[in-house]
Amino acid sequence: MTSFTVDYEGASAMPSPNHGERVNGCGPDILVLHYTGMPDDDQALSWLCNERSQVSCHYFVHQDGQVLQLVPEARRAWHAGKSFWAGETDVNSRSIGIEIANAGHPGGLPAFPEAQIAAVVELCRNCVDRWSIAPERVLAHSDVAPIRKVDPGENFPWDELHRQGVGHWVEPAPVGGGRFFQRGESGQPVEALQSMLSLYGYDVDVTGEFCDRTKGAVEAFQRHFRPARVDGIADISTIDTLHRLLSSLSKYNPG
CATH class of the missing domain: 1.10.101.10 (PGBD-like superfamily/PGBD)
Structure with a gap:
């Protein structure tokens, strides 16, 4: 695929060859957010567009807020890998994947710039509105692939996305004392x-x-x-x- 018409008018097309058919004609009802986890944003983008990598996403959001679309939403981008959510084991066929340029845990969890988060919010709102994606199905890569993945990380402002109408959220209870359960316990x-x-x-x-x-x-x-x-x-x-x-x-x- 050399060119395509973008699904989100705020994006520019930068085609990746890494995609396929959505299984059983599924339409996306999950939105998965990632960080790139690489120190060089352009290098991360190049990797997502390299046939040898066998990875891709639908959208890539630069730190300055520029949005690129790599794969048409009708196609199955290769972003979630081995994953699971609510009984679904082929999350790629059911989702739109958004890569957010950020060095992540390997880079010391740098903050996400305001311009970038504003762009992510607008992109997410557009996707969930067009595809009627439920708030509780706006997820982290770490949600659908625990242990294996940790992105977009604990510094990602899920609370801000929720204030802007994206995702499911309640104010977390304060960390304190009391009874707890941990590995090795049962009952x-x-x-x-x-x-x-x-x-x-x-x-x-x-x-x-x-x-x-x-x-x-x-x-x-x-x-x-x-x-x-x-x-x-x-x-x-x-x-x-x-x-x-x-x-x-x-x-x-x-x-």
Whole structure:
């Protein structure tokens, strides 16, 4: 593909060869946000457009707010990798992927510039409006691939996106003391935690055993929704924040 008409009028086309058909004709109902995790933004962009990389995304947002579209939204970009959300194992077929130029954890978690976040907000709002993507399906790469991925990181301003009408959010409960659950523990409270994580969408088996997979899901949840402390320990703050998020969804609390 050498050229295409952009889906978002605020973007310029820069075609990547790395894409395919969406499986079973799926349309996107998930939005996945990434950071590039590389110190050089142009190098990251070049890699996403290099056939040898076998990776891509639909949109790339520069630090100055410039938006490029690499893959048409009708096509399946290769951005999420091995991933899972709410029973879906082919997240690429169900999603739009947005790469945000930021050095991320390897670069010491630099702040996202205001111009860049403003551009991300406008792009996300446009995508969710056109595709009717539910707020709780605006996700981090780390949400759909816990343990394996940590982007866009705990410094990403999910609260600001929510204030601008993008994504699902409640004010996280303050970090404090009290009972907590961690790797190696077992019992009904752990089973209840796993049930809540699974109901929200995370890839967690409800076994009652606080295993590495459960710890990874807790870390991913904290990174997105309780970023003040990301340690994989299910403390009162984490559990309360998760419960209030679920309670705000009709599927959990239809009344």
